[in-house]
Amino acid sequence: MKTNDLIDLLATGAGPAPRGVAARRLAPAAALGALASAAGALGVLGPIPMELFVDPGPWLKLAYAGGLAVGAAWLAARLGRPVARIDGPVRLLLLAVALMALLGALALLAAPPGGRLAALLGHSWQRCPFNVLALSLPALAGALWALRGLAPTQPRAAGLAAGLLAGALGALGYALSCTELSPAFIAVWYSLGIGLAGALGCAMGPLILRW
Amino acid sequence: MKPEPPADDFEAVLQPLWARAQSGDEGAYREALRRIADRLRSFLRRRMQSLPDDVEDLVQETLLAIHLQRGTHDPEVPVSRWALAIARHKLIDLWRRRGRREALHDPLDELAEGDHPAVMEELPVRRDLETLLAGLPQAQRQAIVLIKLEGLSVAEASQRSGVSVAALKVQVHRGLKRLAELVRKAP
Numbered sequence: 068m069k070t071n072d073l074i075d076l077l078a079t080g081a082g083p084a085p086r087g088v089a090a091r092r093l094a095p096a097a098a099l100g101a102l103a104s105a106a107g108a109l110g111v112l113g114p115i116p117m118e119l120f121v122d123p124g125p126w127l128k129l130a131y132a133g134g135l136a137v138g139a140a141w142l143a144a145r146l147g148r149p150v151a152r153i154d155g156p157v158r159l160l161l162l163a164v165a166l167m168a169l170l171g172a173l174a175l176l177a178a179p180p181g182g183r184l185a186a187l188l189g190h191s192w193q194r195c196p197f198n199v200l201a202l203s204l205p206a207l208a209g210a211l212w213a214l215r216g217l218a219p220t221q222p223r224a225a226g227l228a229a230g231l232l233a234g235a236l237g238a239l240g241y242a243l244s245c246t247e248l249s250p251a252f253i254a255v256w257y258s259l260g261i262g263l264a265g266a267l268g269c270a271m272g273p274l275i276l277r278w
Numbered sequence: 279m280k281p282e283p284p285a286d287d288f289e290a291v292l293q294p295l296w297a298r299a300q301s302g303d304e305g306a307y308r309e310a311l312r313r314i315a316d317r318l319r320s321f322l323r324r325r326m327q328s329l330p331d332d333v334e335d336l337v338q339e340t341l342l343a344i345h346l347q348r349g350t351h352d353p354e355v356p357v358s359r360w361a362l363a364i365a366r367h368k369l370i371d372l373w374r375r376r377g378r379r380e381a382l383h384d385p386l387d388e389l390a391e392g393d394h395p396a397v398m399e400e401l402p403v404r405r406d407l408e409t410l411l412a413g414l415p416q417a418q419r420q421a422i423v424l425i426k427l428e429g430l431s432v433a434e435a436s437q438r439s440g441v442s443v444a445a446l447k448v449q450v451h452r453g454l455k456r457l458a459e460l461v462r463k464a465p
Contacts, residue, residue, distance in 0.1 A: 068338065068403060068405060068406055068407035068410070069400060069403075070315055070334060070337055070338055070341070070400050070403070071312070071315075071400070072407065073338050073341060073342070073407075074308060074311045074312055074315060074341065075308065076407075076422075076426045076427060077307075077311060077341065077342070077345040077426075077454075078304050078305075078307045078308035078311060079304065079425070079426050079427075079429050080304070080425045080426060080429070080430075080431070080432065080450075081299075081302075081304055081307050081345070082302050083300065083301050083302035084299075084300040084301075084348040084349050084351070085348075085349035086349065087349075088349035088350055089350070147350060148350040148351070148352050148355075148360075149347075149350065149360050149363035149364050149367065150352070150355045150359050150360050150363045152352065152354065152355070217347070217350055218343070218347040218350045218364065218367075220363050220364070220366070220367040277371065278343070
């Protein structure tokens with residue numbers, strides 16, 4: 068096959084370039100991942116009592132996980148393109164983590180000195196990161212599938228973005244069945260769970276994001 | 279022989295063509311792809327001195343990827359940088375498949391690209407379009423032959439084949455994706 072013949076073949080009837088390709092692939096993957104995470108949390112782990120929603124705790128978790136999900140989805144969409152411009156999404160992610168760390172630190176300072184460790188560890192610190200990770204797995208599969216159909220040229224970074232997105236969606240679901248209320252707990256253990264999902268995505272990126 | 283203009287000139291000529299191509303101008307798209315192909319050829323030839331027979335194959339594989347992924351071009355990024363990033367990705371993929379890890383240490387800079395004489399003439403390729411098309415499912419092959427090779431409009435092709443316009447568009451896209459996979463897996 069002559070290259071010029073191939074070019075003719077590609078150009079003939081090509082029409083305009085498709086628009087919004089990253090959003091069209093990532094949005095359904097993220098939506099299904101979030102649903103799977105919420106369904107897993109409510110169905111397997113069980114919902115928190117409704118009274119808990121008068122406390123800011125659950126809302127803080129939802130806002131933190133939601134903010135990270137938006138930042139990570141933006142990052143993944145950017146890394147799905149060759150020559151990715153990632154400054155904006157990275158700044159948003161760092162801002163979300165920094166705000167959460169600040170709230171956590173303030174909560175620890177406000178707690179009575181004897182109660183600080185209890186606020187930090189809660190009653191479920193050993194389970195929390197792994198529940199977040201487990202709930203993130205369907206979203207991770209979806210996000211990696213979505214990125215595989217785009218054109219990531221940095222598979223580790225793109226995998227990390229997919230993992231962070233999945234982790235944030237896992238945390239979003241886990242917030243529905245986690246009874247911890249301390250911002251310090253959220254800042255440490257939710258972040259760790261999301262980070263674990265990010266590390267898993269980072270490891271899987273080079274294996275899966277081949278095109 | 280005409281000297282290759284410096285890199286910025288290359289982008290200056292390519293960018294407006296590409297912008298028209300992205301909004302549906304077929305002639306501009308053909309011209310942009312020709313220019314990109316010449317650039318890819320010199321880019322890849324410099325980096326594949328141990329595999330000269332594979333250069334044109336990789337040019338074609340990269341062009342297919344560029345076409346299938348044209349929706350991922352960010353207008354803020356120079357077209358040439360975007361196209362060469364895809365070429366670099368395809369080159370790394372080729373080395374990996376050949377198990378040539380040490381080759382990754384080849385110079386992968388793109389800065390001095392314009393300083394090198396362009397390789398305008400095509401190099402020989404080993405694969406044949408007929409053979410590749412024969413590897414596609416019948417519906418995809420038919421859609422590509424009617425629309426891409428015979429140059430019928432989608433409406434005409436739909437009349438001729440009795441397949442709906444929407445289905446034909448999908449078959450063309452799937453067929454090109456499948457073609458790209460076949461090209462990538464060819465020895």
